[in-house]
Amino acid sequence: MSGFVLAIDQGTTSTRAILFDGQMKVVGSGQKEFTQHYPASGWVEHDPEEIWASVVTTVKAALKQAGHAAADVTAIGITNQRETVVIWDRATGKPIHNAIVWQDRRTATLCQKLKKQGLEKKFTRKTGLLLDPYFSGTKIAWMLDKVKGARRRAEKGELLAGTIDSFLIWRLTAGKVHATDATNASRTLVYNIAENAWDDELLSILNIPAKMLPEVKDCADDYGITEKNLFGAEIRILGVAGDQHAATIGQACFEPGMMKSTYGTGCFALLNTGSDLVRSKNRLLTTIAYRLNGKTTYALEGSIFIAGAAVQWLRDGIKVIGKAEQSGKLAAEADPTQNVYLVPAFVGLGSPHWDAEARGAIFGLTRNSGPAEFARAALEAVAYQTRDLLDAMRKDWKGASAKTVLRVDGGMVASDWTMQRLADILDAPVDRPTILETTALGAAWLAGSKAGVWPDAKKFAKSWALERRFQPDMDSAMRSAKLAGWRDAVRRTLSVQ
């Protein structure tokens, strides 16, 4: 076997395919952005056919760039934007509706209704999640309610539901396999993370027929074989994980107490808690970090909806920069005596506030405030929000010690200024690895190790290499003052005062 492993990283704004060789080095890649649909305020959809086409195109592009054929590839690992959900026809493979994306808020009213019925505790106890429109369950219920005849057809077994990984597996195997992995299942609001099974009681509350749902497998497992005509040869699919979980693996956070944070569109911090299913008292999520050889490893997760998206707003919204990479330089020019805060609640606030109705706000403007202060406020908001998560994690679990080091990845970590400010505000070291494609690497490792062509977890962890450590370098009085200002700004932004 060759050792070549292909990772398909199906993200929120683009699809990437990356071919790694037997030494885990990137030898070819393809990337394609796809359309974001905003059919109503707070609604976000993707066309599953466009996603599927982007997967086929990028896989072919990665192979071509590397000068390899599908027959050279030992295995595929899939990783994906989480919670986004598709319902499709079992007979034709055609979706019955656009995919409803994780950022979509259309089920806020349903979540409120379930909360009023006193059901949040039950959902949290079983799934580790909260009643927020973020998760897949209420999105599936919405489609079954709104698409004519859908629930009846689902009950008859004519329709299938799944997160993006499941939809891709169904398409890649030409309708032979309907499966997902435990990490993706753990984001649906209908999966019992203690029992590792779909939860009949929650399914019945949301009126979702169990027969629509995929079989739940380990992250490194047999997910079938790609249809021969697709890429010119059959390839085994041997790894699947939600993108944040794949990044946790790619960052080799295999030990309890290790933590990674990914700064892409949003920011998602996962703290490995080992076999401990830690129940958060501070509005963090409990999730499955990964499941290998039938053994579940849990994590505490903090989910921030807007991180790099605030930089996009600087570029495309208020147009104070032309390119994302200019944001750090501009922020460094900001007047240190001004205290401008941006609370980027553009789509509500995630952990630890979970306020779906809050909207973004800026505080502390003076006549001297300009582009530089806006840029600094946008980048600092990412650091403050991460600090809020770390504080909540420390309160929730003693394993999150004061010595916690944060391993970072995602597009935003290219900004040295932001990483230094992150270390300053966290008062903890921030480690940036040499390989920043950790999400794809994690998915590839699942497939490559399952195929027996890549090293085991211990050896893989040893191959993790530091590019740069950012040490905290801020006076503690200054840090406290800045944090107090941030907390005040957040308090004034919440929808319920």
Ligand SMILES: Nc1ncnc2c1ncn2[C@@H]1O[C@H](COP(=O)(O)OP(=O)(O)O)[C@@H](O)[C@H]1O
């Ligand atoms: N040098 C930079 N400084 C600050 N932000 C950046 C920089 N480069 C990219 N970004 C931000 O990172 C995000 C892209 O990261 P990526 O990991 O590709 O995200 P996703 O997978 O969510 O699409 C964008 O929101 C962009 O604004």
Ligand SMILES: O=P(O)(O)OC[C@H](O)CO
């Ligand atoms: O596609 P990303 O990188 O924005 O990640 C999205 C998350 O998985 C949503 O939970």
